[in-house]
Amino acid sequence: MRKTLRGVYLGLILFFLYSPIAVMIVLSFNASRSRAKWGGFTFDWYVRLTQRSDILQALWVTLTVAVIATVLATIIGTGAAIGIQAMKKRPASLILKVSYLPMTMPDIVTGVSLMLMFVFVNVPLGYWTMVMAHITFDTPYVLFSVLPKLRQTDSNLYEAALDLGCTPMQAVRKVILPEIMPGVITGALLSFTMSLDDFIISYFTSYTDKNLSMVIYSAARKGIEPSIYALSTIMFLVVLALLIVINKRGALENVS
Amino acid sequence: MIEDTHLIELKGVSRTFGTTQALKDINLYIRKREFVTLLGPSGCGKTTMLRIIGGFEYADEGQVLFEGKDIANVPPYKRRINTVFQKYALFTHLNVYDNIAFGLTLKKMPKDEIARRVGRMLRLVKMEGYEKRGVDSLSGGQQQRIAIARALVNEPEVLLLDEPLGALDLKLRREMQLELKSMQQQLGITFIYVTHDQEEALTMSDTVVVMNHGCIQQIGDPKRIYDEPKNAFVADFIGESNIISGVMIRDELCEMFGQEFPCVDEGFAPNEPVDIVVRPEDVMVVGEDVGQLTGEVASVIFKGVHYEMMIRTEAFAWKVHSTTMQPVGTRVGLTIVPFNIHIMHKAGGQ
Structure with a gap:
C-alpha cells in the first residue's frame, strides 16, 4: 500500500514536471496546426526550421556566442582557480564569496546591470556585448568546477614540477593543467549549457543580434507556429544530452 | 667516501613567518657525499631549512652557498638538487614510466637514453615491470619508491628528503632506511634528510643536526650525539635518559642529590650548576649494600630485548634498562661508572 502511494506520488511529480515538455514534443510532430487536434505524424516543422533565415541566423549566433564565451570563461575561470588556490585562506574565501554571488543572483539583475554598464560606457548592444555578458555568468561555473579538483591534488605538485626542471609556466602547463583537466572540462560543459539556453541576460545585453531563445520569445508573442515547438524540442534535447554527459562525468569522478 | 669540500653552506640564515621565527641564524655546512639528517620535533624549522636549500623558500637574512656560490637567486628548476616530497x-x-622520465623528457634527452636510465632506476628501487601502471594503483611503499626514482634519475648533486618514510608502517620503514642508505653509498650523492624520528636519524646518517625552536642544538655523528649530548634537550630527544640537575664540584667530580660521584668531564667552573645525563642502560643494578645509591623497584615493563624498570631512590626516579628483571618492591643498589656520567652546561648557554 505504502509502496503504491509512493509510486503514485513520484509519478505525479514527474507528470507535472515533464508533461508540458512531452506535449510540446508531441505537437512538434503534429501535421495539423491546431493544438487541439492530431493531424498525423510529420517532420515538416523541422524541415521548415531550415528554411527560416531568422532562425538559422539565431542558431549561428547562439552557437558562436556559446563557443567563444565557453572558451574565454574556461581560461579565465581556470586561471582564477589556480590563483585562488595559491592565496592565503582569508582573502581566498572572500574572493570565493564574491564569485559565488553572481551565480545566485536573479538573471534579471545580472541582465539589467550589464545592460546599464554597456550603455554607460557607450558600447552599442549587440553580438559582442552578448558575448561579454555570457563570459561573465559562465566564469563562476568554471571556477567552482576546477577548485575542488585543485584541492584534491597534492599541495607539493607545483613544487615537484619546478624541482624536476619545469619553469613556472611549464609547471602549470605540463603538470597542474593535466591534473585538473577533468574539472576544467566539466566547467566548460556547464558553461556551454548555460550559454545555449540563456534568455534573460541575452535579451537585456543584445539589441541587434538575437539568439534562439530570443527568437522563440518574439515568435511566441506574434502567435506561435509549430516550428517553434520543433526548435524548442531540439534545444531541450541538446541541453538534456549535455547535462547527462556532465552528470556521468561527475559520477565517474566520484567512483575513482 | 665523504669529501672534505663544503658542497652546501648556510651562513647566518634566518627566516620569519609572521611573528614566528622559523630559523634563527643558522650556520651549517654539508660536505659532498655526506648523509646529513636534520632532526627535531615538529615546528623546529627543519623543513623550512630543507625548503630553503631546495629553493622553494627564501632566507630573510644570510646566505646559502652551493659550491661556494650564492644561490639565493637561482630558481629551483636550475638547481642541481632534487626532492622527495613528504x-x-x-x-x-x-x-610510472612517464613519472620517472619527466625530468629527462624536459631536458629533451634522446628517447633510448631515457629508457635506459628509467630502466636502471626501476631496478635500483626494485620496481621493474611496473612501467605502465598508474601511480594511483600503487601502495604507499611503492609510490615512495617511484618518488625516489623520479628524483634520482636526474642525477642530482644533492637529494633532499622531507620525512619520506612518514606514511609507511614500521617494518617497511626499517627496510627502506637500509635501502636508502645503501642507495646513497652506491650512487655517491649527498642526501639531506628531514625526520623527527631519532632512531631513523641514528641508523642512516653520517651527520645528525639536532634542531629545536629554529636553532641548531648540536651537530655531530650519530654516536657522538648519542653518547655526548650537548644539552638537556638533545639528551632528552635522542634516546631515553635520566636528566638530573647537579653541581660540578671540580674537574672529574660532580654532585647529585648531595652525594659525590666521580666522572670524567673537565673544564667547568668550580661549583658550576650543570645538567647531568645518565642513559638508562648505563645505570647498573647491584646488591642493596654495594651500590652508590639505594632504591626500590617501582615498576617493570618488558621491552623485548630488555626490561625497563623505574627505580625510586630517595630523591629521584631512575629509568633503568637491564636484561635481568627485579620484581616490583625489591630493594636494590645502583651504580654508575664515571665514564657513563655526562655533564652538560645548563640549557640557555649553548
Missing part, C-alpha cells in the same frame, strides 16, 4: 607529489595523470 606525500610524494607523484603526477597522477602519468604512468
Whole structure:
C-alpha cells in the first residue's frame, strides 16, 4: 500500500514536471496546426526550421556566442582557480564569496546591470556585448568546477614540477593543467549549457543580434507556429544530452 | 667516501613567518657525499631549512652557498638538487614510466637514453615491470619508491628528503632506511634528510643536526650525539635518559642529590650548576649494600630485548634498562661508572 502511494506520488511529480515538455514534443510532430487536434505524424516543422533565415541566423549566433564565451570563461575561470588556490585562506574565501554571488543572483539583475554598464560606457548592444555578458555568468561555473579538483591534488605538485626542471609556466602547463583537466572540462560543459539556453541576460545585453531563445520569445508573442515547438524540442534535447554527459562525468569522478 | 669540500653552506640564515621565527641564524655546512639528517620535533624549522636549500623558500637574512656560490637567486628548476616530497607529489595523470622520465623528457634527452636510465632506476628501487601502471594503483611503499626514482634519475648533486618514510608502517620503514642508505653509498650523492624520528636519524646518517625552536642544538655523528649530548634537550630527544640537575664540584667530580660521584668531564667552573645525563642502560643494578645509591623497584615493563624498570631512590626516579628483571618492591643498589656520567652546561648557554 505504502509502496503504491509512493509510486503514485513520484509519478505525479514527474507528470507535472515533464508533461508540458512531452506535449510540446508531441505537437512538434503534429501535421495539423491546431493544438487541439492530431493531424498525423510529420517532420515538416523541422524541415521548415531550415528554411527560416531568422532562425538559422539565431542558431549561428547562439552557437558562436556559446563557443567563444565557453572558451574565454574556461581560461579565465581556470586561471582564477589556480590563483585562488595559491592565496592565503582569508582573502581566498572572500574572493570565493564574491564569485559565488553572481551565480545566485536573479538573471534579471545580472541582465539589467550589464545592460546599464554597456550603455554607460557607450558600447552599442549587440553580438559582442552578448558575448561579454555570457563570459561573465559562465566564469563562476568554471571556477567552482576546477577548485575542488585543485584541492584534491597534492599541495607539493607545483613544487615537484619546478624541482624536476619545469619553469613556472611549464609547471602549470605540463603538470597542474593535466591534473585538473577533468574539472576544467566539466566547467566548460556547464558553461556551454548555460550559454545555449540563456534568455534573460541575452535579451537585456543584445539589441541587434538575437539568439534562439530570443527568437522563440518574439515568435511566441506574434502567435506561435509549430516550428517553434520543433526548435524548442531540439534545444531541450541538446541541453538534456549535455547535462547527462556532465552528470556521468561527475559520477565517474566520484567512483575513482 | 665523504669529501672534505663544503658542497652546501648556510651562513647566518634566518627566516620569519609572521611573528614566528622559523630559523634563527643558522650556520651549517654539508660536505659532498655526506648523509646529513636534520632532526627535531615538529615546528623546529627543519623543513623550512630543507625548503630553503631546495629553493622553494627564501632566507630573510644570510646566505646559502652551493659550491661556494650564492644561490639565493637561482630558481629551483636550475638547481642541481632534487626532492622527495613528504606525500610524494607523484603526477597522477602519468604512468610510472612517464613519472620517472619527466625530468629527462624536459631536458629533451634522446628517447633510448631515457629508457635506459628509467630502466636502471626501476631496478635500483626494485620496481621493474611496473612501467605502465598508474601511480594511483600503487601502495604507499611503492609510490615512495617511484618518488625516489623520479628524483634520482636526474642525477642530482644533492637529494633532499622531507620525512619520506612518514606514511609507511614500521617494518617497511626499517627496510627502506637500509635501502636508502645503501642507495646513497652506491650512487655517491649527498642526501639531506628531514625526520623527527631519532632512531631513523641514528641508523642512516653520517651527520645528525639536532634542531629545536629554529636553532641548531648540536651537530655531530650519530654516536657522538648519542653518547655526548650537548644539552638537556638533545639528551632528552635522542634516546631515553635520566636528566638530573647537579653541581660540578671540580674537574672529574660532580654532585647529585648531595652525594659525590666521580666522572670524567673537565673544564667547568668550580661549583658550576650543570645538567647531568645518565642513559638508562648505563645505570647498573647491584646488591642493596654495594651500590652508590639505594632504591626500590617501582615498576617493570618488558621491552623485548630488555626490561625497563623505574627505580625510586630517595630523591629521584631512575629509568633503568637491564636484561635481568627485579620484581616490583625489591630493594636494590645502583651504580654508575664515571665514564657513563655526562655533564652538560645548563640549557640557555649553548
